[in-house]
Amino acid sequence: MQTADTDLRPLRIRGLVLNQPMFGGEKRTGSELKFAADQVLPLPVLDLLWSMALPKGTDRDHRYCNPMVKGPHHDNVKKVAKCLVVGFNGDIMVDRQQEFVTMLVKCGVQVEARFDQVGFHDIDMVDPARASAVVNIAKDFILG
Template sequence: MADQSGPVNSIDPYKNLNLIRNPDGTVTRIPHPKFPEVPATGDSVDSDVLSKDVPLNLANNTFVRIYRPKKATKDSNLPLIFYYHGGGFILFSPASLPFNDLCVSTALEIPAVIVSVDYRLAPEHRLPAAYEDAVEAVLWVKNQALDHSNGEPWLRDYVDFSKCFIMGCSAGGNMVYHTALRLSKLGSDQLQPLKISGLILNQPGFSGIQRTASELRLMNDPMAPLASMDLGKELSLPTGADGDHEYNNPMLKGLSESEIEAMKSQRWLVNFGGEDPLMDRQKEFLKMLEESGVKFVAQFDEKACHGSHLFDPEKALALLKALREFIY
């Protein structure tokens, strides 16, 4: 493997990501043509899946977008899936069209209630801000479940809180892992009546200082070019941290004994592809789980690119099939 200072492509990462860097260190996000924002449906639209936005933290200006199948009844007892979107920790929201569409399809096809979490973005809010927001969303749902009189009705009426899953794609897959670690430190009794029944990491975003073979082979990947991934690390990791920080490369440090025990108590699904620049790091992550005695299901598609499930109907159907088998 080569060092991160080694070969990179000639892509301008700011242009590739539709970003403008500001003198104060913030960025201006130019709307991305493939990721336009779409509104929630509300509860009266003629749609197979209904959605609505609910504030999460007014001070942080975060929210959750909740999805439920329209035909669900109050005795449906549907599983609940927390969903963390991708975007390198610097882009997008639950309202971004590809992530919205994935949640709609998941809610309908599993079927399930989805809580898609809006989290603070870097560089304005560097990690661990996103992890904190992810945990806050889980605890918010717990509070809704406990409030039998005034809790969010779409959760109270349609969800089996003993069947909760945490899912994320790319950066969101990274968040699933770090959220699970944080929740394990709280203890399962602090989450009741919620029970986390499984963790779903779809093409999780892990990397490091050294270049891997898959990164070099796919450095010009249209969805995740190496230069753009490097910029994502630069903007999202704590100030002064390098690519081997535990947020980005947890495999370097490994799991503590207490973390191993917590991870063993969970079911894991890791979905990854052979045409993803991050493939080698995802394999390292699976090796870490395996060497720690953590059981997992690995779903591998040799021809899957990074983010292909968002734009390729065949890949999306394969992901939904894997989700359904894992959840049920």
Template sequence: MSPSSSSPPHVVEDCRGVVQLLSDGTVRRSPDPIFPVDSDRDDGSVEWKDVLFDPTHSLFLRLYRPRPSHELSGYDNEKLPVLVYFHGGGFCIGSRTWPNFHAGCLRLAAELGVFVVSADYRLAPEHRLPAAIEDGATALLWLKAQAEAGAGADPWLAESADFSRVFVSGDSAGGNIAHHMAVRFGPAGLNPVRIRGFILLMPAFGGADRTRSELECPADAFLNLELFDRYTRLALPRGATKNHPIFNPFGPESPSLGPVETGPILVVTAERDILRDRDVEYVVKMRELGKRVELVEIQGQEHGFFATKPWSEPVGELVRIIKRFMTELSNESV
């Protein structure tokens, strides 16, 4: 046996120290979340709890409900619109339990005055795509089952959730999941759940050819080109390129979205985001297909600001944009 073959396994891929792929194929995960946030901002106006939604894969979601004394305005119904949220993390890291994602969902529930459902999904490289997409669909099908259960649903949902006013959102990788939920279910594919709109926050799309925002992304960016490439190597099916249909909705192997009824979509990008050009291209091509898609760009911000700075003023601006989108669509007749 040669010395090289007997040497101990070494790290070949490292994602922020949270997940590491070793040379022998072993995956190491740190149990410690990253991106610490100020926990003192939780004023108790929102209550939350965890619920198992997929026993097969031991996947949980976290329900957030503004307390009855909390001011709820802007919606034409006593029950609350529902916002489903999928966290980011390059499909490789993250959880509903991480303090930053938890803080973001607390803020969404409190300031939007909505019922938030934050769902976990399986992570790569142990579970490469399309596992996360399938888990997103499972979470929405769980919500459909809750709507069908009526009084037999989870008590919080039965008491507070308006299943006719549901929105599906996600940040970064979660924004990619939200896109695929729009394609799979559209507004009416989960009857009696009615999805009024989809909210894609800096969605993670890619392609084989580099965009200008990718090429000009500084090395010290929160998400730089090296890390972006690493996430995709670990998340996509083995041997796949960034033109894989999951990652590039308009790639050479992607099915046409022309016949698909997606419903209204809000895309939020950031001025200094490495994915900015991908997101703008997505909006342009969706509009060319006749889809109802709105684009908003947050100035001065880079990728992931919702996850890394959930209590910041830029996130406050983002929340106001989401509230306007949700309020308008919640009050539309269907």
């Protein structure tokens, strides 16, 4: 198996912006159970997306889906300088997003977590005011 060349000079990645990141796992979270019948992203659709995206023979605890699973990829997490995570408390994946923020902090990553009490997954795709707010949050993070 070939590995990708990771020398991206002169490009320097100084941080990550994650807007409502999609994470999964085999064990169901409270938000997955609470929003299982969500109109935007119901749990069966989320499971289907993962079944199509993950390598054959793996489950939702694969590191591409569930970065909280212990493994060698955790050494790479420590290389992230800073990270912005934007989420909404009505998102089916909000518990996983918050767990991800906790993992980043434990790994020593500088994290800015912005979780709005009101909203759902992809609200910024249907609400122009929310879209503008997310853009401004990202802009402030990048310029800050």
